[in-house]
Amino acid sequence: MIVDDDRDLVDALCELIGLCTDWTAIGAYGPSDAIAQAGETAPDAILLDMEMEGVDGFDTARRLDMAAGQRHPTLIALTGNDRLRDVALHDGRFTASILKPADLTGLLKLLEKVSPAH
Amino acid sequence: MGLSEFISLEADKIMSEFESFARQQLPAAADMDVVALRDHARQVLEAIALDMRQPQSGFQQREKSLGKAPRVESEDSSPAEIHGALRAEAGFDVNQTAAEYRALRASVIRLWMESAPTLGRAEVIELTRFNEAMDEALAASILHFAAEAARMRNLFLGVLSHELRTPLSTIMASGESLLISARSGKVMPDAAERTLRGARRIQSLLDDLLDYVRSGLGEGMRVTAAPDDMGQICTRVVGELRANHPGRVIDVRTAGDTSCVCDGQRVAQSISNLLGNALRHGARDMPVTVKVDGSSRDVITVSVHNSGSPIPEDTRETLFEPLVRGAGAVHGGYNLGLGLYVVREIASAHGGSVDVQSDEKAGTVFNVQLPRDGSAAAVFAFSGLRMN
Numbered sequence: 001m002i003v004d005d006d007r008d009l010v011d012a013l014c015e016l017i018g019l020c021t022d023w024t025a026i027g028a029y030g031p032s033d034a035i036a037q038a039g040e041t042a043p044d045a046i047l048l049d050m051e052m053e054g055v056d057g058f059d060t061a062r063r064l065d066m067a068a069g070q071r072h073p074t075l076i077a078l079t080g081n082d083r084l085r086d087v088a089l090h091d092g093r094f095t096a097s098i099l100k101p102a103d104l105t106g107l108l109k110l111l112e113k114v115s116p117a118h
Numbered sequence: 119m120g121l122s123e124f125i126s127l128e129a130d131k132i133m134s135e136f137e138s139f140a141r142q143q144l145p146a147a148a149d150m151d152v153v154a155l156r157d158h159a160r161q162v163l164e165a166i167a168l169d170m171r172q173p174q175s176g177f178q179q180r181e182k183s184l185g186k187a188p189r190v191e192s193e194d195s196s197p198a199e200i201h202g203a204l205r206a207e208a209g210f211d212v213n214q215t216a217a218e219y220r221a222l223r224a225s226v227i228r229l230w231m232e233s234a235p236t237l238g239r240a241e242v243i244e245l246t247r248f249n250e251a252m253d254e255a256l257a258a259s260i261l262h263f264a265a266e267a268a269r270m271r272n273l274f275l276g277v278l279s280h281e282l283r284t285p286l287s288t289i290m291a292s293g294e295s296l297l298i299s300a301r302s303g304k305v306m307p308d309a310a311e312r313t314l315r316g317a318r319r320i321q322s323l324l325d326d327l328l329d330y331v332r333s334g335l336g337e338g339m340r341v342t343a344a345p346d347d348m349g350q351i352c353t354r355v356v357g358e359l360r361a362n363h364p365g366r367v368i369d370v371r372t373a374g375d376t377s378c379v380c381d382g383q384r385v386a387q388s389i390s391n392l393l394g395n396a397l398r399h400g401a402r403d404m405p406v407t408v409k410v411d412g413s414s415r416d417v418i419t420v421s422v423h424n425s426g427s428p429i430p431e432d433t434r435e436t437l438f439e440p441l442v443r444g445a446g447a448v449h450g451g452y453n454l455g456l457g458l459y460v461v462r463e464i465a466s467a468h469g470g471s472v473d474v475q476s477d478e479k480a481g482t483v484f485n486v487q488l489p490r491d492g493s494a495a496a497v498f499a500f501s502g503l504r505m506n
Contacts, residue, residue: 006284007402008312012291015309019298029402051280080283081276100283101290 001041002027003034003060004049004078013047016104021111031060038067045114047098050079050088057084061093074114078102121244122170124230125163133160135225140218158204159222161197162259166251170244179250195262198255202262206270215263219256223249274440278456281323285316292316315362322394325387326456329463330440339460339467341381343492348385348410348418349376355389356408363397367405374413379492380468385420388464388472391457392422392484400424400482417470418490425481429474437474438462461486469494 002013002025010027017025026041028034031052038046046064050057061075077088077097088097096110125132136159195203205215226248235241292309299306333339349372356368389408396406404425411419429437440459458472461484465472470488 004284006288006398008288008315009284009291012288012295012309012312015306016291016295016298019295080280080287083276101287104291104294 001025001034001037001043001046001073003029003031003046003052003064005030005052006049009049013102017107017111020104021108023111031055031063034060035063035067038064038073039069042068042071043073044071045074045076045111047076047078050077050084051081057088058091058093065093076110076114119233119235121226121230121235121241121248122167124233124235125167125170125226125248128229128233129160129163132163132222132225132229135229136222139221139225158197158201159218162201162255163222163226165197166248166255169251169254170247174247196255196258198258199262201255202259202264203266205259206263206266210263212260212263215259216256219252219259223252278323278327282320285319285323288316289313289320311362311364318362319394322391323456326391326460329460330456333463339384339463341384341464341467343379343381343468345377345379346382346385347377348372348380348412348420348488351380351382351386352389352408352410352420355386355393359390359393359397366397366402368393368397369405369407370410371407372410372412374411376410376412376418378412378418378488378490380488381464384464384467385488388461388486389420389422391461392486395457395484396422396424396482399426399429401426404481412490414490416490417487420486420488421483422486423481423483428476428478429482434474434476438472468492 002010002017004010004013007027007029010029014025014027017023023045026037026043028037034046034048037043048057048061048064052060057077057079061077065072065075074095075093077085077091077094078100079085079088079097080100082099085097085099088094095114098107098110119127140159201218202215205218227245289312292313295309296306296313299309329339349370352370352372356370360366360368393406393408400406401424407421407423409419409421409423411421438458438461440456462472465486465488468488470486472484472486474482474484476482
């Protein structure tokens with residue numbers, strides 16, 4: 001699941017992941033949308049924008065994890081702020097932290113590592 | 119009466135004299151409320167009067183004249199330091215910040231001389247100490263002004279690069295998709311549209327940045343007013359944005375006489391900024407509405423409305439500031455504020471104004487009011503020669 005309040009970025013990343021991986025990518029355009037969808041679909045991995053409409057990304061991460069229930073999704077932080085990238089990197093919740101613009105090769109490598117099922 | 123005693127006793131009189139001087143001389147001070155202006159000047163003055171009463175040896179005086187006076191170790195910043203940082207925040211330039219001290223010094227000395235003091239050796243020493251303390255405060259203020267300005271600039275650059283990174287991500291991801299699909303002969307118009315939208319977003323950020331830099335250099339926003347039609351300007355802008363945002367509904371409504379005298383390009387830029395915000399932050403499934411109200415004789419009003427969650431109360435006050443403390447800390451779209459800053463600059467260059475109303479129920483509406491006849495914009499009317 002790709003979560004960002006910038007629709008174009010969500011759509012672009014979903015499309016790209018659909019084109020060059022076996023993952024099924026779904027998009028969420030804001031924190032509440034993401035939490036609702038996480039409850040329904042229990043995604044394996046979530047790429048989460050850390051700065052959506054004034055909502056704290058770490059709090060959203062916690063709520064997403066709760067919403068997904070027993071299947072704790074792999075959380076990857078996505079941010080345009082290099083300091084926040086570093087903070088997320090050292091936060092136990094996130095497996096990885098990516099600075100925008102996400103480079104494709106790096107992202108694909110990361111996704112390969114994330115789920116052996118794919 | 120000695121000078122330090124005079125300062126303590128006549129503080130009110132000095133303050134009102136200083137205030138009227140500062141208001142005449144300093145454009146940024148005109149926006150500052152009386153209390154904010156007076157409070158810090160009074161504290162600076164009190165600190166100076168206090169300093170004058172401390173005994174001082176010849177050695178201390180020499181050290182002070184060399185700028186080596188020991189800084190009192192304390193957790194709190196001195197009034198002069200606070201003054202400098204606050205002025206940077208309030209958008210003063212370094213000349214204006216220094217001019218406040220000139221005003222303060224002039225007010226004190228003029229009023230003291232008016233009180234016809236006996237001028238003996240003691241008074242000359244006191245006057246010297248007053249000037250030393252004044253210079254010291256000025257130096258401290260300027261130092262902190264510079265530090266605060268640098269801090270704000272860094273914060274600003276950080277936010278700017280952050281704002282540029284999101285559309286850049288969209289462009290890069292869509293570019294990759296286009297490349298992959300081209301190899302298999304597939305056509306992806308959505309990806310192409312997203313690429314263009316992302317590029318336009320970056321372009322408009324850079325345009326706003328350029329305007330901000332220019333206005334910061336004291337050139338102000340230049341407008342070239344000419345007869346135009348606000349309804350047509352809005353329809354044109356909406357047409358462009360509709361093309362860039364397929365799937366979104368943007369309505370235009372006009373009422374009354376929409377003819378006016380304004381800088382059509384600049385006004386279009388400001389409507390475009392407001393619409394861009396409304397499309398980005400408003401509810402996706404609800405229309406964005408532009409209303410042009412020409413029913414009043416002297417003023418023409420353009421309102422841009424979107425539904426969806428309101429702008430948080432605490433960010434509303436600083437919404438139009440290019441970057442003030444706090445505004446940069448809240449990340450969430452409205453943070454850069456350059457787009458809205460430019461909207462306000464364009465409105466003021468026309469002698470108009472902009473305001474915002476935002477609540478859960480009614481959504482968010484930005485109202486731009488411009489004088490219909492463009493006379494307030496006439497100051498700049500001949501500054502740019504246009505070949506029409």
